[in-house]
Amino acid sequence: METTLKKKSIDISYKPVGRFEETRFEKIHNIIFDNSREGSAIVAKEIADLIKQKQAEGKPCVLGLATGSSPIRVYEELVRMHNEEGLSFSNVTTFNLDEYLPMERENRQSYHYFMHEHLFNHIDIAPENVNIPDGTVTGDAIIEHCVAYEKKIKDAGGLDFQLLGIGRTGHVGFNEPGSHYNSATRVITLDHITRVDAAPAFLGIDNVPRKAITMGIATVMSAKRIVLLGWGQNKAEIINNTIEGEISSQVPATYLQEHKNCTFVLDTGAATELTRNKTPWLVDESCEWSEQLTAKAIVWLCGKTGKSILSLTDKDYNDNGMSGLLTQQDSYDLNIKMFNRLQHTITGWPGGKPNAEDTHRPERALPLKKRVIIFSPHPDDDVISMGGTFDRLVSQGHEVHVAYQTSGNIAVSDTEALKFAETANSIQPTPEAQKIIDSIKSKKEADFDPIEVRKLKGNIRRGESYAATRYFGLDDANVHFLDLPFYETGAIKKNDLSDADVAIMEDIIKKVKPHQIYAAGDLADPHGTHKVCLDAVFAAVEQLKDEPFMDECWLWLYRGAWHEWDINEIEMAVPMSPGQVLRKRLAIFCHQSQKDGVMFQGDDSREFWMRAEERNKDTAEHYKALGMADYAAIEAFVRYKFK
Template identity: 70%
Template sequence: MNKITFKEVGKFEETRFEKIHNEVFEDAAHASKLVAHEIADLIKQKQGMGEQCVLGLATGSSPIKVYEELVNMHKEGLLSFRNVVTFNLDEYYPMQPENRQSYYHFMHQHLFDHVDINPENINIPDGEVPVEELHQYCIDYEMKIKHCGGLDLQLLGIGRTGHIGFNEPGSHYNSGTRIITLDHITRVDAASDFNGIENVPKKAITMGISTIMKAKRIIMLAWGHKKSDIIKETIEGEITSEVPATYLQRHKNTVVILDNEAASELTRIKTPWLVGQCVWTEELKRKAITWLSQEVNKPLLKLTDKDYNDHGMSGLLALEGSAYDLNIKMFNVLQHTITGWPGGKPNADDSKRPERANPAQKRVIIFSPHPDDDVISMGGTFSRLVDQGHEVHVAYQTSGNIAVTDEEALKFAEVAKEMISGNEEAFHQVVTSIRNKRLKDTDSPQVRKIKGLIRRMESYGATRYIGLKDCNVRFLDLPFYETGKIKKKPVGKKDVQVVIDLIREIQPHQIYAAGDLADPHGTHKLCLDVVMEAIVQLKKESFMDDCWVWLYRGAWHEWDISEIDMAVPLSPDEVNRKTNAILFHQSQKDKVMFQGEDSREFWVRAQERNRATARLYDAMGLADYEAIEAFKRYYF
């Protein structure tokens, strides 16, 4: 494989909007393998010429799968790193290399400890350089890159500020390696790795824009919805120091590798009718007409032929005949997504409803990645299913222990220590462990157990409030999660088997799972992968013929209205009931450890998101509800 591979298997088409070559892939893992193979081909080519291969390397979540594939190739005897020299982009300052948050630790954990690279060929900015020596150190780092002949290939990620390396907004095109003050947004995004923003260093050493731009080849990676806005600015916007990644528009050998979520705001993907002729599938019609309604701020039934023609949709109009026909059809499609009976309405015509009428009482499994996602994301629907007599089971996939603060755990441990006699020593050890914990330390098993129990008891409080029996609440504690660290183990057969066993036991008519891939620590994605793999392995069993899968989204992002297959309206009382259920999760209130870029508390996010969905339906001319929870059906 080589650089041509991307052109062959990707989906890139030149448009007048895009200024950097980019490729979009369904799966980030597959794209990462292609990148790894390009890097491997370059290493081998240099080996054949008897030359060193000089790589600029990035850290963060984006390149992890690339490094995994490079390690796999090495272990299989297909790749040697003996001729490789590496220069990392950046490092926090100050930072000790043995600290698990350091990029030194990251690179050794994910790549260097597993391949045959000469340790003398590894170059990572030193986070312990004395302040008075920093200026000369940065000059020397630049000179060492030049002495090696420059970077043959630079691997990049991108931050939400548009930074590449740690070149934050305002970085000059001619900037070299230097010390820099980190943007607040960058520190917020790193907060989960440091157990709070207060522990994130405020400075870093970074290669400069000029250094990066001198690389012979640049590959930038971006995965996930939260990168979509900055990717659009980078690829389609004007070159500006406020978005340093836009400087890549001046580089003649750059490719940006994206998954569908990261590419979702690009014009050719979000609104392809503005780019050129379209094949008007039913899905694309729905996307285009709901977009048009929002763009011109008109209800669906008031859209005119002129609205369609003025917004690049004349081809659709010619295909369908008139705006009137299109409007009525789309109005009916959205109308039929709305139901107050998420489990199906008994003894009713279900031909225009999102769920089946029969069986009247369904067996339901709600998979919740963390012990509060069920009520945050679908608390109203959850309550409605219970009230309408369905057999509802909730399965909490992980303990959620890392999201409990040390202060919260200490409070509970001290209460337990005071109340329970005869076992004071065990609680004394827990209290001592928390009080003496350093930033780089991992919680002990006893501390993780207490934190997990806090989440568990909060979950019982919420489900009891909704009316669910304790026996219908399952805590799966999937093994991949139980590391005590932000970084999880890879999903394995044991994780999948736990979910298979539960589905086989319940034989559900409905499965609800978290389809939100934007959560800042990636657990939702891994939990969804487990459920999907379980479904793949079970789908040939007869009971699965009657099982429908509904995906909800979590606290970070909602389905686009064109994607919604079931919309469950909530009354004001139901919104309050949902909020009260969320508030049982007191350890997640006031101090949210992993809130991502959104500083609002979860109950506030849920209320505002559900009300925004209701307003959107209302603006399109449908019924005006207090709030709406949205679901997308997954077909297997």
């Protein structure tokens, strides 16, 4: 049975896997799915149904299409429907939102290349029905090209359906902050944040074009139907601003509040900042107060009032939409329970404290010496995200293994690789070293590295990893480089997780038979390496769950360099002294290729060691503000329970 959801003039059928609960805070219809795959499949079905409806009516179907990571799974599902279900695109005309300027069509970073790679090369659409802004036009011809693009959309009958993503600036298409409601297709200067977000694909921000051609806001708003995709926690803040904020040219996506048939399709990560998810007690005071929600609310209330947990009063609860909690317990009991819960997360013994009563400790006391695997997606996530805990586990006598899931070669700059190659060649000239030198020097923009260069870059990351693990006193025999195949494409775009990847993960787990596994649980980018690496851990654990040793195995998740667990989520908090903070910093410094101008900086200009220290310091200060002891820094973990 399908569920029909209505808002304004909307009448769209969706499978009940999605959730929509309209609140007074929300101004745009939105549906939340457990993950991007489910949401993408539903959107692809709506597009397919529209195409088939138009075919039955003998009419063309005009689609406005987006690029970027958000729509990839939608296109994959449309291709699958074409191949397996006979979905035809013979009546479809498409208009893409935008294109970089200048940009050759054959460049792998062009949206022309993207659309053909992900969709057009795999379906039966007529080439003359594919329309993408031309990134090669120059001078006065640009204005003429933009005017002609608008006219072609109108001549086609207008857009029946417009697919959108959203940038962290709130742009749709490349309509950056300041874009006018009545804007049409035009040239625009890209915001710095937009260029930063695009930098990984271009191997550095210096290679990202500064301008683009984009459909205007008015062009987008003219579409009969609009669906915007939002995946991942890194989009949560801008999604909230767009859905719940005031209409403003500084957040162009807010113009969509005035569209009569617009839906945002989100995953749980992208929806975390919506009021109904972040503070549901402000939406409905009679909400169901689970233990997790109660903890979340009390931490929020402390931040709102500026009080520690034990200082909260009945009035604080009543004045902030939490009176429902007081019908179950008074504030004193609530405060004591939360204080104890948080206090019991703190431990200086991440592998368990020997000969200690462990009922209220995060980890078991036995066995005294644990076998541990730290899975690190890249060859530095281990020290950046849990360097203090790593150091503590080794020093406390546990058998620690580090498994680097990918080579990380794509993150080594050509300049760094050239330095190593020239140094090696100066010591002992060889044809192999010269070949690498010549290859790097002759490399053109967006060229793939040949295998020899990729191998050198991977070896650079390996050497840095050994330097860091040796600094912590770990034996080289306990350092494992898995080089999962999904990563080894030589490009930013990776392959999907395969059975071969999972088999490699299973092998290392079976070899070590760990009591503890640590893995990166940072899912800010649903298409990123961290997500695939975590999926590999989960898949391997699922395959091995019936093995006897897995009964004693606990899986702890840490976060990456960009986000930390919310305080109410944390189940193990490992404090660090100032000296331990310094040791962690020096271990991160061992990864010299990722220091001083790292290629994939993200939206934070600080170096990784600075981000890590500030994040750990902030966690400690948050604990202190809630009434806990005063520590220099804290690393945080959440335990994943096997099903």
